[in-house]
Amino acid sequence: MTDNSLAIVILAAGQGTRMKSATPKLLHELAGVPIISHVLATARELDAAQVITVVRHERDRLVEVISAELPASVVVDQDEIPGTGRAVELAVAALPAGFDGDVLVVNGDVPLLNAATLSNLIDAHRAGAAAATILSTFPADATGYGRIIRTEDGSLDRIVEHKDATDAERAVSEINAGVYLFGLSALRDQLAHLTTDNAQGEKYLTDIIGLLRAAGSEVAALSVAQSWLVEGINDRAQLSEAAARLNALIVRGWQLNGVTVQDPATTWIDLKATLAEDVTVLPGTQILGATAIARGASVGPDTTLVHCEVGEGATVKRTDATLAVIGAGASVGPFAFLRPGTELGVDGKIGTFVETKNAKIGEGSKVPHLSYVGDATVGVGSNVGAGTIFANYDGVNKHSSVIGSHVRSGSHNVFVAPIRIGDGAYTGAGTVVRKDVPAGSLAINVAPQRNIEGWVATNRPGTDAAKAAAESGE
Numbered sequence: 001m002t003d004n005s006l007a008i009v010i011l012a013a014g015q016g017t018r019m020k021s022a023t024p025k026l027l028h029e030l031a032g033v034p035i036i037s038h039v040l041a042t043a044r045e046l047d048a049a050q051v052i053t054v055v056r057h058e059r060d061r062l063v064e065v066i067s068a069e070l071p072a073s074v075v076v077d078q079d080e081i082p083g084t085g086r087a088v089e090l091a092v093a094a095l096p097a098g099f100d101g102d103v104l105v106v107n108g109d110v111p112l113l114n115a116a117t118l119s120n121l122i123d124a125h126r127a128g129a130a131a132a133t134i135l136s137t138f139p140a141d142a143t144g145y146g147r148i149i150r151t152e153d154g155s156l157d158r159i160v161e162h163k164d165a166t167d168a169e170r171a172v173s174e175i176n177a178g179v180y181l182f183g184l185s186a187l188r189d190q191l192a193h194l195t196t197d198n199a200q201g202e203k204y205l206t207d208i209i210g211l212l213r214a215a216g217s218e219v220a221a222l223s224v225a226q227s228w229l230v231e232g233i234n235d236r237a238q239l240s241e242a243a244a245r246l247n248a249l250i251v252r253g254w255q256l257n258g259v260t261v262q263d264p265a266t267t268w269i270d271l272k273a274t275l276a277e278d279v280t281v282l283p284g285t286q287i288l289g290a291t292a293i294a295r296g297a298s299v300g301p302d303t304t305l306v307h308c309e310v311g312e313g314a315t316v317k318r319t320d321a322t323l324a325v326i327g328a329g330a331s332v333g334p335f336a337f338l339r340p341g342t343e344l345g346v347d348g349k350i351g352t353f354v355e356t357k358n359a360k361i362g363e364g365s366k367v368p369h370l371s372y373v374g375d376a377t378v379g380v381g382s383n384v385g386a387g388t389i390f391a392n393y394d395g396v397n398k399h400s401s402v403i404g405s406h407v408r409s410g411s412h413n414v415f416v417a418p419i420r421i422g423d424g425a426y427t428g429a430g431t432v433v434r435k436d437v438p439a440g441s442l443a444i445n446v447a448p449q450r451n452i453e454g455w456v457a458t459n460r461p462g463t464d465a466a467k468a469a470a471e472s473g474e
């Protein structure tokens, strides 16, 4: 049910300079989902009356992602005045006139924050009498974060930013998590008093705590035991740590759902992937995007699947595949490269050192060894000989090949597209197929072989080859 006395403000306007990236910080991904989308998804779970997201740096790129993830969010543009305090000031100004509840402010760079942690904060705030309740935690390394300064009796006094802190303050290991719940009127009163008089020349939201306290209001900090839940991402080291945490949770979730994951440390599963019961995932495997793996399939080792479908009981070994569909009972790899548009039928095979692209290979058909299949359709029950190249590119345009059902093509063929090979046809080893082959025919175009007897004895006398030939008695 919608919480009509809750508004959520998500701060997403910062530059994220510590990422040192052309990609805005909040669009860097964990488990295949941008940082900001994780936060928006959590916000959605709380079902607040209003969600406001504040943007500025690369705002169009951010807005595109925000509208996709949480279209109901109102977007507010931050102006040239920097700082989290300014961002909240503008968000508060955009609240509907009639709103008079609590304002939950969340930094946009806290992707592992979950709705349960936020609900605890909301409950604690509403049960107490504080004008503001914030989340704090004790990370392994507090460097860079704002420190929680408490009075001698242990109550929350103020927050000091790392860059403004004295050595004694920097020695404090309790940090501000960047998640705050404010009563609207108390917040509004104090926002008016923020200044940019600090090391970074920004309006710090964190100053509100000290200001409230000085004005005689109560403020409280709720400590989160598992610091990773609330750690903000500022650089790529923190990003990889958070991504590993999230991945461990995802892998464990699938394990508890009946998936065998032999080596969780080298298995990466994106948030949108799905795995059925009795799937086996072997070490060194990435299951990315919206990949779906059906019951009993085995994937890995050393396999990357991006937006793929793997059918029931299929086996995929040492393979790189993107936008490919692998049928039930089919076998792929080792060392296969499946590019977009590959569709392998039920019980089909794409074997060792085989590359496919935009290729529909029918039920039970096999491409076992050393081949390239591009822009092709292969019917059912056909076998493509070892070392076959579908020559789909004439240097200007791409063309298609159609291979019928129950075809047996010889080794080391070239199919020069456009070409059609009829049902049940055969081709000889080494054939370059340039013309259509009617159903049931044998196509062969290699020149007849000539043996020049005694050539070695005449032209390579005294060599080991000549001796071996002489000794063979033939």
Ligand code: UD1
Pocket: 011, 012, 013, 014, 015, 016, 054, 055, 078, 081, 082, 083, 084, 085, 086, 087, 107, 108, 109, 144, 145, 146, 147, 159, 160, 161, 175, 176, 177, 178, 203, 204, 205, 206, 231, 232, 233, 234
């Ligand atoms: C902030 C806190 C710090 C806390 C830490 C927790 C302040 C002043 N400091 O520091 O006490 O320990 O988070 O992770 O708030 N943003 C805006 N507008 C701006 C600047 C930032 O919307 O003008 C957004 C950013 O996009 C980001 C969030 O606010 O999502 C936090 O900004 P960031 O620069 O990461 O602040 P920290 O230095 O991490």
Ligand code: MG
Pocket: 107, 109, 232, 233, 234
């Ligand atoms: Mg941060």
